[in-house]
Amino acid sequence: MREPRRLTRTYDQIARLRATAERRAVDRRHRTTTDIAEQFSRIGAEDLSITRTAKSAGGTVEAPGRNVRQKAGPGRAIADEAPGRTGPE
DSSP, X not given: OOOOHHHHHXXXXXXXXXXXXXXXXXXXXXXXXXXXXXXXXXXXXXOOOHHHHHSOOOBOSSSBOSSHHHHHHHHHHHHHHOGGGGSOO
């Protein structure tokens, strides 16, 4: 079955918006790392466990999580920053 033209156009618009957001994120990351490299002669990096830090605090049915809503904000911020993507490309 052929998709309606309006639906196809909407999917294309969504794809363009996501591509634009990705390009902006890559550009921001590149500008930030370039500024840091120009500003400092030495840079130290920690080997943090991002997956554990950003993991949901929801828990399980038997042991539900506590303060889940408070923990969602920092987890979302870590995921948005995508620290693993700032490595060598």
